[in-house]
């Protein structure tokens with residue numbers, strides 16, 4: 001049992017989009033201790049300053065959580081009594097508000113709403129027993145926001161220090177209907193290994209998430225630099241001097257180097273939206289936005305990273321209409337983008353197969369509930385020969401399958 005307000009060492013967990021655990025661990029490890037990757041997040045230890053710092057700096061994290069309790073329970077009574085055993089009254093007053101979110105993956109507890117209700121009852125009963133009054137639940141703007149995770153019989157209760165997801169940086173006034181969130185966008189850039197001295201291109205930029213995140217990385221601007229609210233600022237004993245010193249130190253590290261970041265899209269309204277979002281945080285002077293059809297895309301410099309998130313049929317457009325777009329992506333990369341590294345983020349394997357290039361690496365990620373891949377295509381002279389060989393092999397395979405003469409496979413390969 002941990003009282004987060006008296007304990008000198010906090011055990012924390014930073015959640016992140018699945019597939020970005022390694023990147024998240026690397027991103028926060030300069031600021032904390034005992035960093036270990038989990039599933040959908042990273043655990044770490046530290047003090048309050050660590051917690052403030054991780055909230056401010058993390059690019060790929062979503063919620064920075066402080067562990068309060070961990071125990072085993074396989075029935076509702078056990079759950080209730082073990083939650084009620086914790087001295088909530090030590091830091092939640094009857095006039096405070098709190099909220100609870102539960103996630104359950106368990107055969108013992110199948111209904112997360114029921115778990116939320118039980119945990120709420122246990123907390124309220126314990127505080128009322130001690131103080132004769134009870135705190136209220138406020139789902140929208142609570143002073144204390146609790147997360148309950150149950151995996152089989154393992155129950156963990158956390159205090160959320162971030163409030164809304166850290167992916168909400170505060171620069172997106174409007175977003176494209178298929179926009180990726182900022183934490184995922186930053187994670188894709190970090191996975192690509194892009195260095196700020198190199199050019200960066202997103203030729204399908206939508207609301208501008210990838211170029212804006214690249215500019216923030218390039219200038220060493222912390223992920224939370226523009227964010228106004230964090231739940232920990234409303235906690236008892238919030239230390240504004242400590243927070244201000246963490247922020248001040250981060251601002252001293254912001255760079256003003258010249259960056260070569262380009263964002264384009266074939267829809268003028270999207271380009272305008274991306275520009276507006278970039279202007280919101282005055283980073284627009286570091287990004288060149290333009291309205292452009294992808295078929296006209298040619299990188300201004302070589303040696304760069306091309307990272308894009310083409311539509312993939314889950315949210316916009318129909319798959320059939322997208323087939324020719326993915327074929328176009330393959331031919332434009334081959335013809336116009338030699339000596340650049342291309343990365344395609346997509347949730348549709350059939351469509352990415354139509355790119356017709358062999359990916360060198362394939363990162364498995366989740367975009368919300370959608371299984372996605374980030375595919376790395378180093379575009380080099382000679383790839384075209386490889387591509388022809390690939391097309392040749394596919395054609396032969398088709399003939400073999402059509403004529404049901406599998407025995408020839410060994411001969412042809």
Ligand SMILES: C[S@@+](CC[C@H](N)C(=O)[O-])C[C@H]1O[C@@H](n2cnc3c(N)ncnc32)[C@H](O)[C@@H]1O
Nearest residue numbers: 176178179180204206207209266293294309311
């Ligand atoms: C999934 S959205 C990108 C979302 C973006 N990553 C964001 O976070 O806002 C795909 C974008 O590709 C653009 N697009 C589709 N076909 C295109 C083409 N032929 N040329 C240029 N852009 C295209 C769409 O207009 C859309 O903005």
